[in-house]
Amino acid sequence: MSIESTNPATGDVVDSFEATSDEEREARLERATETFSEWSETPIETRQRLLARAADVLRENTDEYAELMTEEMGKPIGQARDEVAKCAWVCDYYAQNAAQHLQDEVIAGDENARTVVAYQPLGPVLAIMPWNFPFWQVFRFAAPNLAAGNVGLLKHASNVPGCARAIEDVFDRAGFPDGAFTSLLIDSSEIDAVIEDDRIRAVTITGSDAAGRAVAETAGSQLKKSVLELGGSxxxxxxxxxxxxxxxxxxxxxxxxxxxxxxxxxxxxxxxxxxxxxxxxxxxxxxxxxxxxxxxxxxxxxxxxxxxxxxxxxxxxxxxxxxxxxxxxxxxxxxxxxxxxxxxxxxxxxxxxxxxxxxxxxxxxxxxxxxxxxxxxxxxxxxxxxxxxxxxxxxxxxxxxxxxxxxxxxxxxxNELVKSDPRLPFGGVKDSGYGRELAEHGITEFVNTKTIWVQQDAGEETDMIE
The missing domain is CATH 3.40.309.10 (Aldehyde Dehydrogenase; Chain A, domain 2)
Structure with a gap:
């Protein structure tokens, strides 16, 4: 099946892409799972370095990516360039701060034990993303999650397939391993099957509250963590x-x-x-x-x-x-x-x-x-x-x-318009969803917040500050 992107300013076809077949979807899920085993053990300094390189790729190709966004969904070209710059910013932010956000937290507990909170990646995470900020909303998911050691699979909106492929290419050009970030050009009717796949460990969606409810219901039935960034008025x-x-x-x-x-x-x-x-x-x-x-x-x-x-x-x-x-x-x-x-x-x-x-x-x-x-x-x-x-x-x-x-x-x-900022948590309440993206709060949404208790001999004094 072919997927076409259409310029909303002219009605002209921008490009066409082959949809991801069932066989290819299976192969990409398996590759992402295998890559996670390697990526989750990759030193965080390496992950951060690759994120910094992704920021460079974005800046080096600003006009290309901005024009693609404008052609596929119609945003003014100046705002499209700003969007590319913001994506580079979020990559830079986590390249500089991910290790600090994810460092072990030593917490005072029993006097004869060393108690630590560790933040460990969950696995492959599915991201269902909209067309209105076709680069930014993907990167604000991808940057913290790749830094945390997860791998990402993207189901992008059907009218921006070129953006989906371009984002995948950004991470490829930056040197991320094959399978660390994968685009699935699939129909919305296939989403439930992907969420229900045992290899997917969590899911996030940015979209309407109706779509969020459907995704949350499927994820909940599988006891999988979800983050919903939904509509607003x-x-x-x-x-x-x-x-x-x-x-x-x-x-x-x-x-x-x-x-x-x-x-x-x-x-x-x-x-x-x-x-x-x-x-x-x-x-x-x-x-x-x-x-x-x-x-x-x-x-x-x-x-x-x-x-x-x-x-x-x-x-x-x-x-x-x-x-x-x-x-x-x-x-x-x-x-x-x-x-x-x-x-x-x-x-x-x-x-x-x-x-x-x-x-x-x-x-x-x-x-x-x-x-x-x-x-x-x-x-x-x-x-x-x-x-x-x-x-x-x-x-x-x-x-x-x-x-x-x-x-x-x-x-x-x-005295300011509402906006997102990589340094601050982003998300809503009521029918606008739950969970947070960006900042330290965002990078810890899809990790295992693990308590580790190391019992010492009763006579051995434990340094709880170290």
């Missing part, structure tokens, strides 16, 4: 003392980054009454000023949606919200041009329980809510089944931190 809370110029500028960026297709994009803008009208007027003007066009053009702010069917789903959510009483202030119709283009769109007076209130709108659509005060803003921010990120805007930083602590989210930012 992040609130962007604007208080009456917000620095308005900076707030509006960042609000537009937070909504439209990656053509609006980001789990941690600001989607629900919750604004207190005192500054609501000013914010709305400025926000609409800034959204309307964004340049929609060819994602290969550096001047473009907003490119196409990744697939025509995704644009159709988004428009259906917008139309239903308006039909229920939402006020369309800007945009709201697919653009009359080639490609899957949807314009910057703003909806006010969003009715309770309308799609723009309750669902994740995965595209350049902003939902605005007027609230009387801070307490109501927090209540509205938390009035969602999602809990990935949230931000609050205020001149009073102590107030901002107090509000941030009240958000029901895995990430909370004050």
């Amino acid at each position: 992040d609130p962007f809370v604007v208080l009456e003392d917000a620095p308005m110029e900076e707030t509006v500028e960042t609000a537009v960026q937070a909504r439209l980054i990656n053509n609006g297709q980001s789990c941690i994009a600001a989607k629900r803008f919750v604004v207190v009454d005192d500054v609501y009208d000013e914010f709305v007027d400025r926000f609409i003007d800034e959204m309307a000023a964004q340049t929609v066009g060819d994602p290969m053009d550096d001047a473009t702010d907003l490119g196409p949606q990744a697939r025509p069917d995704l644009m159709d789903d988004l428009h259906e959510q917008v139309a239903e919200t308006v039909e229920q009483g939402g006020e369309l202030e800007l945009g709201g119709e697919p653009m009359d041009r080639d490609g899957a283009y949807y314009p910057p769109t703003v909806i006010t007076d969003v009715p309770e329980n309308a799609p723009a209130d309750r669902e994740e709108l995965f595209g350049p659509v902003a939902s605005l809510f007027r609230v009387p005060d801070e307490a109501a803003a927090i209540e509205k921010a938390n009035d969602t089944r999602f809990g990935l990120g949230a931000s609050v805007w205020t001149e009073d930083l102590e107030r901002g931190e107090r509000v941030a602590r009240q958000f029901e989210s895995g990430l909370a930012f004050v």
